[in-house]
Amino acid sequence: MILGEIDFIECDEKKRLKKETFLIKEQDVKELKEMIRSVYKEIINLSFWDKKCENKNCYFCNLRKITE
Ligand SMILES: [Zn+2]
Structure with a gap:
């Protein structure tokens, strides 16, 4: 695994659908x-x-x- 992504199903206060991406570093895995x-x-x-x-x-x- 090198990447994780969260897609929010509810809008934030600015009425936008949020998407959060995480890069998983080798150090994190270690x-x-x-x-x-x-x-x-x-x-x-x-x-x-x-x-x-x-x-x-x-x-x-x-x-x-x-x-x-
Ligand atoms: Zn405690």
Whole structure:
């Protein structure tokens, strides 16, 4: 894949149909592959379980705290 395109089916505020084109660089593909590998590892060894995000009011992190 080298290119992605989104055709909007509703007009914007200027009553124009919008089309958004994304060029996918080799570097983007490389970074995504690395992210998939690292998240896969975290899932397999369950290390994601102790991770928390920066948002103190995060619904998911607070849900996680309840299980401790
Ligand atoms: Zn969170």
